[in-house]
Amino acid sequence: MLQLPPLALYIHIPWCVKKCPYCDFNSHGQKGALPQDDYVGALLRDLEQDLPLVWGRTVTSIFFGGGTPSLFSAGHIAAILDGVAARIRLRPGLEVTLETNPGTTEFDRFGGYREAGVNRISFGVQSFDDGCLARLGRIHDSAQAERAVKLAQDAGLDNINLDLMYALPGQNLEMAELDVQRALDLSPAHISHYQLTLEPNTLFHARPPSGLPDEDGAWDMQERCQALLAEAGFAQYEVSAYAREGRQCQHNLNYWRFGDYLGIGAGAHGKLTLPAEQRILRRWKTKHPDAYLAAAGSPQAIGGDEALEPAQLPFEFMLNALRLGEGFDLGLFEQRTGLGREAIMPALRSGQIRGWLAEEGDHWRPTPFGARFLNDVMASFLPD
């Protein structure tokens, strides 16, 4: 039987100062002043429209993602959070993260964000090398990033994540290590360390930049940086996520444990368990900010609804759970998918024989060898 998992809330802010050439997120370069008031109203109408799907449930984390949520004033973030709290129950003390581009924090907004209820800041730092930042088309330099992080810390925000990317154009092993070292020097609670990927529909994909490290070079960077992070007390708990003890991102952990989430905002995705109907629904919202603003709260703002077929569920679950170093319990698979364990036992056993997966009682986790070939491991759970 499907059981109700924790429920998170994702809030998408779809604008950036300028589009980065490697980015395929639903983000749009800002043209003139942002319609902040209108967008706050649209988000709350959007939430109201979704409420019948989650009556009586409690939100356990909130994540403002983008785009660049830090383009919104503290007053507007407060209006969103107050409006959310007036419409759905929030777990006391829940994690509330706001993604921030360090090039958008000239003014001391962090005190206001904190007062609004934000208690975790995730900075898109990418690199501390000014040449790399310029080649990535970033709007800030390393000094601005360091200043922004210190401003947040001075405002009393101590739960800070820094996003870094590696395998950057013109980057060598020493430079990648130095980026991690400079991130550690700022004493964050969490570091996300992503390999730069050339995503379809980006400028970098159409015209790859010169000086990209090859696969072996990227692998060396990952291994060395993993070791540096481990020495500094940052345990890797997911493919790209490293945290000090007790500082894992609760919101992302819920995704990876195949929890539920509401998604509001342009192009936002949600996943909701409907136990009475014994099914899982995916819902996404209209992608373009103008169309979303015009339609939010009406059926036209629903980009699509899709019920997940039982045959898809093993792969959907593994796509998330196998990203976690901790792996998963068979009981969790059963609760979150409503399927019996026999649905995945043959694929688990075959992964075990190949050395991809390790078993401890009812608990399964990827081996270090499996972690290197994670896409193949996940694909082995696809329906025939």
Ligand SMILES: C[S@@+](CC[C@H](N)C(=O)[O-])C[C@H]1O[C@@H](n2cnc3c(N)ncnc32)[C@H](O)[C@@H]1O
């Ligand atoms: C929505 S952005 C974070 C906040 C803000 N928009 C910024 O960039 O400063 C999420 C993160 O995804 C990572 N990212 C974006 N595009 C990527 C790509 N093509 N390859 C790897 N990581 C990427 C970056 O580290 C980025 O900080």
Ligand code: SF4
């Ligand atoms: S990486 Fe961040 S700042 Fe750059 S376009 Fe994407 S969402 Fe915007």
